[in-house]
Amino acid sequence: MRVLVLGDNTSFHTYRWFEAYKSAGFEVRAIGFEDGESLCERLSPNGKGKLKYLLSIPKLKDVIRKYNPDLIHAQMAGNYGLMAYLTGKPYILSLWGPDVVESPFKSVLHKSMIKKIIKKAQIVHTDSHLVRWFLVKGFGVDPEKIVVFPFGISSKFFEYQVKKPIGEINLISHRKLERLYGHDVILKAVKLLKERGIDFKLYIASFGSEEENLKRLALKLGIANMVVFTGKLNEDDLITFLGKSHIFISSAYSDTTPNSLLEAMALKVYPVLSDLPVYREWVVDGLNGCYFKPGDDFDLANKLEQVIKNLSKLESFLTINRVIAENLANWDKNFESFRNHLLILVQKGAIK
8 A cells, every 4th residue: 555644744753654654564655845854755845834835736746646645644734634635635634733722713714624624534643532522523523533542652662761860850841842832931930949949950852943032031040050952852862861850841832642741651750731631631630740720830830849849759650650651652552553443444445
């Protein structure tokens, strides 16, 4: 079976799908139109910004004509999903979060467009049961078309022997450095920890358009010596940083199931999360993680202080988190289940 993965060519998610299909014996290509360090094939787009997806449809159709895929697997509804929709070819759609929890609410036009793209897909993949419920109730998507599993994490995370350093406290956030993820809230919260006499190191283990702004904010807050901006990390280095960290922080304002949370759980990093409904599929407040009010640095500081004081009592919950991640978020196992589901549908003629 010949598959064309259509998505952000700079994203590890797109690359992971490409590698998974390839390893499973599919004939596969993965292409995208994004600038930056490319992990997959990059095609030069026609136009810039959001318009490039529409203006590049002829170029995509040319690729499809020459490659003749049996199926397109599009990543995100609003850009590559739209392109797949306009090709007229059968496609699978993987939702990444913002395309379904933010984009439909920008306008009536956005909602109508996203709804059509999702409903036309042969299979809709989401990483959240909450999003599945929304797709069925809000968009009228056939529940039989929806498959739910997290993007998941590689077996390397489960093979790593976790041994946390003693005598120091390491905090980590490895969400992408964009406004949506509220890293400024994290910096303001750890400033309060410093003022309370709590010693720590904070690793901002990612990259993004807000990196320089956040570095300036750390300087302004007087915490630059306690914050390490690692930049973009490969998987092995990320595992090392998570392996020596005690507390994972996510200050997102909206989300679906983030891989960063699953990675933290696998490596026994205690989650402290903004209080969003989707996280409750994974974390019970006060047990295997805790929540703070989104955007509230004071509440975050209080929760961090509480967790730091009780870290020695949390080992059993950290072990539970690792078991949860291994059973539900193992990418290799999840893709195997997805592959079997896809092949059954093909054999039944449900995908054509």
